[in-house]
Amino acid sequence: MKYTSQRGTRDILPVDMPVWHNLEKNCRKLFELYNYFEIRTPIFESTELFARSIGESSDIVSKEMYTFKDKGDRSITLRPEATAPVVRAAIQNNLIEKDKITKLYYMGPMFRYERPQAGRYRQFYQSGVEVFGSKDPALDAEVISLSVQIMDKLGLSDLSVKINSVGCKSCRPKYMETLKEYFKSNAKNLCETCNNRLETNPLRILDCKDPSCQKHIENAPAIIDFLCEECKTHFEKVIYWLNVLNIKYEINKRLVRGLDYYTKTTFEIVSGKLGAQNAVCGGGRYDNLVVEFGGNDTPAIGFAIGMDRMVEVLKEHGTQSTEHRFRLLYIATLGDAAKKLGVELLLNIRKSGYAAEMDYIGKSLKSQMKEADRIKAKYVLILGEDEIKSGKAMLRNMETAEQGEVLLDKVLEEIIVRLQSKGSKF
RNA sequence: GCGGCCUUGGUGUAGAGGCAACACAGCAGAUUGUGGUUCUGUUAUCAGGGGUUCAAUUCCCCUAGGCCGCCCCA
Structure with a gap:
């Protein structure tokens, strides 16, 4: 094969489209029920936009971005996530107004240069x-609830919601210090990568699966115990509202998200049906990002679903909806005169809003019938020399195998009548 | 970036150091104008490159890709 798709990218093929469409449809529907409006931002942005918001020390920025110089010597990056671009766009277009809630949703491709694996792609x-x-903590709960509603709507079970709070500017630094101190005292027992994390981002040690680190993590101070008054009551109220909304959740003290902009609430939905890459949704609050991007001081919260x-x-769940297709007419022709008539008729059928198809390979009548059967045509209109001479065509119902003659003058009407109704004789 | 397993026709599989087998799909034909059954025929230089050998698709190495795990996250 001369060309293949790039590593970590794949073609999403027609067979899978019903599942994708179903997912997209349900996301849109729920988002709009919750009064969100769609926004589409560019696929690429300045590298700095991501570096600043996601954090220089994060894995995403330090090793996973598709970054390149354009011909104007600008450093460009293919978006690894959408929050930063959406915040940028909201500020730039004055979508955020004082004392007003702005709700935006998006859908589209993201890019991260990682080793591909099941459920992990570069695009x-x-x-x-x-x-x-x-x-308002009630909003945090609403946002979490929305993500759960989408899962419900899609009929998914075996999912669990994990939530945590990562504190804010005033309480996180203190916690980080304590955490650093704690791990430093155990540094010799920690794995190599965690030793590096001690300096770069001690929070992430909490996520380490290395057995030698695990036992220290067990006893590590939890951020929840270090939250300032404001963050603490915020977290409690989120829990309160989650209960009001009747949402099942697990508090996960070690849920650390890999993006630096998060404050207070963070959450994640994981599926028991996937492998190691099991998070299907992740999000949280980011109250400082808007002001850091030069907007007015505006709190914000969001999430992303991994489509x-x-x-x-x-697919595993077997809920892929077969997409509704039109009742299809196949026009089988024999000879040049018939073909001309067929082509004209084909156009008119389609102009009338009905789906139709005909042969362009020069197949025999038998093969055309086979083809009609294969593409599940409801009717086949047979136009042959004999029919044309007598001013008639043969119309065959492929399900009942009944067929009858129709006058060429009225063929369009006859076909439309049959494509509309189910009870016709042939 | 690291480790393990893997890569045979359109698809799914078999195979062995020396004619690459099977199923399904596809195409053609079995009444030279009619489908879904049946029958017949037909469809691959075994991911790419290099090496060992009289001989490799089968053994070795490299590369690419896939899967799984680490890491990270959606």
């Missing part, structure tokens, strides 16, 4: 929301 798709303008993984779960 992958996310759909998510961002809300600006409220620090590729959702599709996997949906």
Whole structure:
């Protein structure tokens, strides 16, 4: 094969489209029920936009970005996530107004240079929301609830919601210090990567699966115990509202998200049906990002759903909806005169809003019938020399195998009548 | 970036150091104008490159890709 898709990218083929469409349709529907409006931002942005928001020390920025210089010597990066671009766009277009809630949703491809694995691609798709303008914990719960509603709507079970709080500017530094101190005292027992993390990002040690680190992690101070008053009550109220909304969740003290902009609430939905890459949704609050990007001080919260993984779960779940197709007419022709008539008729059928197809390979009548059968045509209109001479055509119902003659003058009407109704004789 | 397993026709599989087998799909034909059954025929230099050998698709090495794990995350 001369060319193949690039590593970590794949073609999403027609067979899988019903599942994708179903997912997209349901996301859109729920987002709009919650009064979100769609926004589409560019696939690439300045590298700095991501470096600043996601964090220089994060894995995403330090090793996973598709970054290149354009012909104007600008450093460009293919978006690894959508929150930063959406925040940028919201500020740039004055979508965020004082004392007003702005709700945006998006859907599209993201890019991260990682080693491909099941459920992990270099070009992958996310759909998510961002809300600006409220620090109400009830909103946190609503946002989490929305993501859960989508899963419900899609009929997914075996999912669990994990939540945590990562504190804010005032309490996180203190916690980080304590954590650093704690791990430093055990540094010789930690794995190599965790030793590096001690300096770069001690928070992430909490996520380490290395057995030698695990036992220290068990006893590590938890951020929840270090939250400032504001963050603490915020977290408690989120829990309160989650209970009001009747959402099942697990508090995961070690849920650390890999993006630096998160404050207070973070959450994740994981599926028991996937492999190691089991997070299907992740998000959280980011109250400082808007002001850091030069907007007015505006709290915000959002999440992203990993669509590729959702599709996997949906396929496993067997809920792929077969997409509705039109009742299809196949026009079989024999001879040049018939072909001309067929081509004209084909156009008119389609102009009338009905699906139709005919042969362009020069197949025999038998093969045309086979083809009609293969593409599941409901009717076949047979136009042959004999029919044309007598001013008639043969119309065959492929399901009942009944057929009858129709006058060429009225063939369009006759066909339409049959394509509309199910009870016709042939 | 690291480790393990893997890569045979359109698809799914078999195979052995020396004619690459099977199923399904596809195409053609079995009434030179009619489908879904049946029958017949037909469809691959075994991912790419290099090496060992009289001989390799089968053994070895490299590369690419896939899967799984680490890492990270959606």
